[in-house]
Amino acid sequence: MAKLTPLLQQLIEALRVLPGVGPKSAQRMAFQLLERNRSGGARLGTALVAAMEGIGQCQQCRTFSEHSLCAICSDVKRQQADVLCVVGSAADQLAIEHTGQFQGRYFVLMGYLSPLDGVGPAELGLDALAAQLAQGKLTELILATNPTVEGEATAFYIAELCQKYGCKVTRLAQGLPFGGELEYIDGTTLAHAFSGRKSF
Amino acid sequence: MAKLTPLLQQLIEALRVLPGVGPKSAQRMAFQLLERNRSGGARLGTALVAAMEGIGQCQQCRTFSEHSLCAICSDVKRQQADVLCVVGSAADQLAIEHTGQFQGRYFVLMGYLSPLDGVGPAELGLDALAAQLAQGKLTELILATNPTVEGEATAFYIAELCQKYGCKVTRLAQGLPFGGELEYIDGTTLAHAFSGRKSF
Ligand SMILES: [Zn+2]
Ligand SMILES: [Zn+2]
Numbered sequence: 001m002a003k004l005t006p007l008l009q010q011l012i013e014a015l016r017v018l019p020g021v022g023p024k025s026a027q028r029m030a031f032q033l034l035e036r037n038r039s040g041g042a043r044l045g046t047a048l049v050a051a052m053e054g055i056g057q058c059q060q061c062r063t064f065s066e067h068s069l070c071a072i073c074s075d076v077k078r079q080q081a082d083v084l085c086v087v088g089s090a091a092d093q094l095a096i097e098h099t100g101q102f103q104g105r106y107f108v109l110m111g112y113l114s115p116l117d118g119v120g121p122a123e124l125g126l127d128a129l130a131a132q133l134a135q136g137k138l139t140e141l142i143l144a145t146n147p148t149v150e151g152e153a154t155a156f157y158i159a160e161l162c163q164k165y166g167c168k169v170t171r172l173a174q175g176l177p178f179g180g181e182l183e184y185i186d187g188t189t190l191a192h193a194f195s196g197r198k199s200f
Numbered sequence: 201m202a203k204l205t206p207l208l209q210q211l212i213e214a215l216r217v218l219p220g221v222g223p224k225s226a227q228r229m230a231f232q233l234l235e236r237n238r239s240g241g242a243r244l245g246t247a248l249v250a251a252m253e254g255i256g257q258c259q260q261c262r263t264f265s266e267h268s269l270c271a272i273c274s275d276v277k278r279q280q281a282d283v284l285c286v287v288g289s290a291a292d293q294l295a296i297e298h299t300g301q302f303q304g305r306y307f308v309l310m311g312y313l314s315p316l317d318g319v320g321p322a323e324l325g326l327d328a329l330a331a332q333l334a335q336g337k338l339t340e341l342i343l344a345t346n347p348t349v350e351g352e353a354t355a356f357y358i359a360e361l362c363q364k365y366g367c368k369v370t371r372l373a374q375g376l377p378f379g380g381e382l383e384y385i386d387g388t389t390l391a392h393a394f395s396g397r398k399s400f
Binding site (some may be wrong): 004014015019020025027028030031032034035037038041043045047050051052053054055065066067071072090106 | 206217227234249250251267317
């Protein structure tokens, strides 16, 4: 109704910025917070403002950080690592951290090369990445970009940088996802898995 | 990872107060806002704080309002209405407004009688409702409570109040699916049930 109290109307509209939240679920969220959890709603409001205003990027790896160096880049053990893993986003970095398999440092592109959208090497901080390569301390750079057209193009660009600076470069294996069923896997993945087959 | 910057960690946890938002989708929301829409995220934060702190209840009908009287109770045409529609929640009121079938006033219970949860007549403002009935100006009270056990029990209690004060009382036509929640019923069904209301 046009009769919703203005603060409520504004809240319902503002909730639509959340991914996957349409008008009906924005309304449900607003009513539920007002009816059952005002303190939680206010806490969320404060956390949103603090995060949107306070979170910048790590000066070294570009991941989200409220300090000039993120927790990983500030970690003495990981500072000494000579392996760098390049990912497309902070969410991808988080996914790799969760595997527990990697103890090195990261470089977070925060996007992929996309000339039509005005995203070039500068926007992804590739000059800073080149400067790290130029120091000659890295023994390996792992490309963990998305297996998509843009991810591949960006990986190719970075691989050329590595060759220029004489750094070994590796790429996450492409193939069948664990637990996947062959008949449901898309053709491109299957073709990659097939051509990348290994001795058993 | 334990390595998420604290403000981001707090934001992801705070997002969990939203209905239907689990850890994975809270994380997705936080990253998406940080990457693509910080101004929208900050606007949502401000709207949340303003709504949680600024929205109270209308003194007359108990619906959400940031003023002492809501927009409907302040509407001169509707002030003169002699039909009162009793609903369980502001969301139910909104659903009925959307049918466009009703021009009278509302009384919003903000819950149903539930002695085990400590919700009695006082918690639902039924003394204020009785006071309105006592004025003798209402020609009809429409019970638009949920077709659930608690909704029926509350309707029965209010119907007895009406009999005491000699006010005609009607009930939304059955045809609403038993156990359904009014807020989620489609507009046509709701409009039919509304126009087909019967003496209680
Ligand atoms: Zn860092
Ligand atoms: Zn009102």
